[in-house]
Amino acid sequence: MTVDSVVWRVPPPGAVAWREWDGEAVLYDERTGATHRLGLAAAVVWRTIAEAKSGASHPSIATSLESADLADGETASELAKAIIEDLERLGLVEGK
Amino acid sequence: MIVADLAPHELARALASPGLRLRTGRIVTAIRSPIPAVAEGIGIHYAEHPLEPAEGFADFHVHVRPPNGARRFFRRQVLFHFEGAAPFRPLPFEQSFPMLEWGLNWCISANCHQYLILHAAVLERGGRALVMPAPPGSGKSTLCAALALSGWRLLSDELALIDPVSLEVHAVPRPVSLKNASIDVIRSFSNDARLGPLVHNTNKGTVAHMKPPTRSVREAHLPATPAWVVFPRYDAGSAARLAPVPKAQAFMQLVDNAFNYDVHGRRAFDTLVRVVDGGACFEFSYSRLEEALPVFAGLADGA
Numbered sequence: 001m002t003v004d005s006v007v008w009r010v011p012p013p014g015a016v017a018w019r020e021w022d023g024e025a026v027l028y029d030e031r032t033g034a035t036h037r038l039g040l041a042a043a044v045v046w047r048t049i050a051e052a053k054s055g056a057s058h059p060s061i062a063t064s065l066e067s068a069d070l071a072d073g074e075t076a077s078e079l080a081k082a083i084i085e086d087l088e089r090l091g092l093v094e095g096k
Numbered sequence: 097m098i099v100a101d102l103a104p105h106e107l108a109r110a111l112a113s114p115g116l117r118l119r120t121g122r123i124v125t126a127i128r129s130p131i132p133a134v135a136e137g138i139g140i141h142y143a144e145h146p147l148e149p150a151e152g153f154a155d156f157h158v159h160v161r162p163p164n165g166a167r168r169f170f171r172r173q174v175l176f177h178f179e180g181a182a183p184f185r186p187l188p189f190e191q192s193f194p195m196l197e198w199g200l201n202w203c204i205s206a207n208c209h210q211y212l213i214l215h216a217a218v219l220e221r222g223g224r225a226l227v228m229p230a231p232p233g234s235g236k237s238t239l240c241a242a243l244a245l246s247g248w249r250l251l252s253d254e255l256a257l258i259d260p261v262s263l264e265v266h267a268v269p270r271p272v273s274l275k276n277a278s279i280d281v282i283r284s285f286s287n288d289a290r291l292g293p294l295v296h297n298t299n300k301g302t303v304a305h306m307k308p309p310t311r312s313v314r315e316a317h318l319p320a321t322p323a324w325v326v327f328p329r330y331d332a333g334s335a336a337r338l339a340p341v342p343k344a345q346a347f348m349q350l351v352d353n354a355f356n357y358d359v360h361g362r363r364a365f366d367t368l369v370r371v372v373d374g375g376a377c378f379e380f381s382y383s384r385l386e387e388a389l390p391v392f393a394g395l396a397d398g399a
Contacts, residue, residue, distance in 0.1 A: 017362060019369045021343035028365035033358060035365060037348045 006095040007055035008084060010046070016092060020047070023068075027092065036090065044068045045083045049093055058084070100143040108135045110150070115157065117148035121257075121268040121316040123208070125200060126154035129192070131174065133293075134160050137193030140292045141271040141305055144313045156203045160196045162189065178203060187298075194295050194303050197271060201254050204268065205355040211257040211266065212367045213355040218251035218265050219243050221396040224323035225265045227256050227371070229353035232300070235330025235382070238278040241306050242385045243392060245286040250312035251320060260360065260367045263374070264319035269312040271305035279304045285385055324395055325350065325377045336387035338380050338395075346377035 010016060017028045025043035027036045038046055048064040049056045062080040065071045071079045087093040099118070102110065110116045111134065115126040118138070129135065148154070159177040163186055172189035175182050176199035183202065187195050205213050216229035217240035226248065230236040237253055244250035251267040258265055274282055274291070279302065282289050290307040325346055326338075341349075350368045351357055357364040376395075382388040 017365055019347075019373075021347075021372070024342060024344035026344050026347045026365075026369070028362055030362055033361055035348070035351055035357075037344050 004058050007057055008049045008061070008093050008095045009055040010050045010093055011091070018046070018050070029090075029092065032091065034090075036092070040068070041065060041070045041079055042083050042086070044070060045080060046087065046092070049087075055096075097147045098143070099138060099145050099147060101147075104135070104139065107139055108132070111135050111138070114150050115154075115159075117150060117152055117154055118142060119146040119148055119316075120200075120270055121251075122266055123156075123204065123268055124148050124152070124154045125203070126157045127160070127196070128158070129160040129196070131160060131162070131189075131192045133190075133192045134196055137196065137292055137305070140290070141307045143307070144310055156200075156207070158196070158199060158203065160192060160199070191295055191298055193292070193305070194273075194298055197273060197305065200270065204255055204257075208257065209356055209359050210259075212260050212357070212360055212364050214256040214258065214350060215254065215353045215355060216256040217253050218256045218267075218320070219248035220251055220267075220318075220320040221248055223318075223320055224396070225251065225256075225320035226324045226326060226392070226395070227265065227322050227375070228326050228328050229256070229350060230328050231353075233330075234328055235278075236328050237272055237274055238281055238330070239328050239382070239385070239388060241272045241274060241278075241282045241289065242285055242389060244272065244309055244312065245282075245288055246389050248392070248396075249315060249318075249320075250308050255355075258322070258367060258371070259319070260363050262319075263321060263367065263370050265322060266319050267312070267316045269308040269316050271307060273300075274304050274306055276301040281385065282306060322371045322375050325371065325375050326380050326395075327378070329379065329381045330383065331381040332383050334381050334383050336380070336382040336384070336391050338378050338391050341377045341379050343372050343377055347372045 023040045025038040048061050062076040065076040111129045115128040118125050163175045173186035174189050174192045175186045176195050216227050217236050219226045240253050253272040292305045295303045
């Protein structure tokens with residue numbers, strides 16, 4: 001399985017509550033009781049994955065970062081990868 | 097009946113037994129103490145607070161008294177008892193009234209989980225609440241005292257009690273705790289400031305309490321809706337400056353200042369989201385009250 005073929009999903013409905021203001025987001029994880037603040041880029045990644053009904057792939061996430069004018073080309077790809085790793089480590093996304 | 101209706105000897109007798117049922121907003125505390133400084137402090141700072149019947153319900157039962165043993169006489173100390181237990185180490189006897197105040201703060205923050213509780217000063221204008229969360233040393237109490245002496249209604253100097261359903265902030269008007277240089281700042285700020293005795297060498301330095309203004313006590317039954325979240329910071333020599341704070345940052349700062357966020361969990365998250373949704377969020381730095389107050393007047397007037 002290549003990185004690009006992994007489909008990223010957010011936890012099941014109800015597990016994570018979130019709210020966005022001015023491009024940043026705050027999340028509450030019901031399973032851990034933890035609250036997180038996501039900066040502009042992380043919020044774009046989270047929203048892209050959360051709003052994709054069947055999950056989001058790395059290329060589509062990188063494209064979202066480009067569309068938001070937060071990064072271009074290879075930089076967007078690397079940024080997406082780093083943020084996904086952070087979100088996965090926090091249990092906020094999972095890939096299959 | 098209010099505290100001022102009692103003659104000093106009647107107040108002392110009620111405090112000795114069965115306890116003074118003191119109402120502060122929605123909270124009734126049964127206070128017992130044989131210590132004259134506690135009676136004096138209550139007589140000064142709670143003069144206009146309502147009293148409930150001696151046989152009535154009390155949310156908390158507290159007892160401020162000397163410990164048993166030699167410390168009753170030698171290097172005298174005082175203990176705060178809550179429902180029969182002593183949750184804190186004893187303090188020097190001279191700190192009896194501050195210990196009552198600090199103990200009452202703890203009673204509320206550790207037990208009133210019907211509210212989401214923030215470490216914050218709260219004041220009201222036109223039904224709208226100004227919520228000022230801040231750590232100790234930020235100048236929060238100084239600013240709070242000055243605003244309370246300048247037309248804002250004091251809901252609390254220390255504790256924002258937010259109803260998670262209605263989002264209303266409930267008042268618990270109690271003395272404003274002033275420390276060190278703030279004491280003289282407020283004393284010279286207004287002749288209406290009624291300060292109690294100085295208590296030296298506490299963990300916070302020299303402490304004096306300011307009696308809550310009459311209106312804040314008489315209107316303690318009126319809640320307010322959060323409209324402004326302001327994080328104050330005393331910055332020596334600086335000009336007064338009010339600057340917007342990104343809402344996600346303000347949200348996290350509110351979480352950091354919540355006493356019982358973990359108790360409420362998702363409900364606390366939703367409550368603070370509504371607070372941030374409904375209010376404007378700012379950082380405020382200042383060094384002179386004369387510059388600070390017009391800024392808040394402007395907020396209230398929608399400027």
